[in-house]
Amino acid sequence: MGDNPALPRMPRAPKLLDFFRLRFSDIAFKHLLQSAKLALDAGHEEKVVMACLLHDISNGALLRTDHGYWSAQLVAPYVSEEVAWAVRYHQALRYYADESVGFKYPDAYNAYFGPDYKPPEYIQQAYEEARNHRWYMTSRLITIYDVYAFQDDWNIDPEEFTDIIGRNFKQPKEGLGFDGSPVAHMWRTMIWPNNFL
Numbered sequence: 001m002g003d004n005p006a007l008p009r010m011p012r013a014p015k016l017l018d019f020f021r022l023r024f025s026d027i028a029f030k031h032l033l034q035s036a037k038l039a040l041d042a043g044h045e046e047k048v049v050m051a052c053l054l055h056d057i058s059n060g061a062l063l064r065t066d067h068g069y070w071s072a073q074l075v076a077p078y079v080s081e082e083v084a085w086a087v088r089y090h091q092a093l094r095y096y097a098d099e100s101v102g103f104k105y106p107d108a109y110n111a112y113f114g115p116d117y118k119p120p121e122y123i124q125q126a127y128e129e130a131r132n133h134r135w136y137m138t139s140r141l142i143t144i145y146d147v148y149a150f151q152d153d154w155n156i157d158p159e160e161f162t163d164i165i166g167r168n169f170k171q172p173k174e175g176l177g178f179d180g181s182p183v184a185h186m187w188r189t190m191i192w193p194n195n196f197l
Contacts, residue, residue, distance in 0.1 A: 013175030024060030
C-alpha cells in the first residue's frame, strides 16, 4: 500500500526508533538524538531526556510550522501529560531568555528575524501560560538542549535510548499508525508520505 521505492520499507508494526531511522531527515535525526544526549549527560530525569528526544519530531518527516504544537499532539497518546506539555510549550519558550538557567535569546534568531522582532501574539500568550506553569522547567530544559544540538560531526546511536523509550513511551503492539489512536493518521502519513488519497 502506497510504498515509495525511494523510501525504505517500514516494519509491519513500526516503533518509534523505526521512524527515526527510516523516515526522519538526517538533520532531524541527529538533532533529536544530540538534544536528548546532552540532557542525559547532564544528569536530567528521564522525562526531560524523553522530551528532548521528541521535541521536534514533527520536523522529522511532517512539517516545520508550529512544530511544538504538532509534535506534542503526535506524541501525546504515548507519553506522560508533562512530556507532551513540555514539547508543546518549548516552541514559545525559545523566544524568551531565562538568565536563571543560562538561556539567552539565540543569536541565530537575531540573524533570522532582526533585533526588534516580536513573536506573534499566540506565541507571547503561550509564553505567559508556560512561565507560570508547574511544568515550566521541563519545557525550559528542552530549549537549553535544543540550541546546542546541531553538530555535524557528532553521531549518536539511537539504541542508547531504547531503555528510556521503553519506560517513557507507550509503543502499541499494532505499531504506531495502526493502534486506533487519535493521531494514528499522522504516523501513517510518515509511513506513506506519498499516498495519493
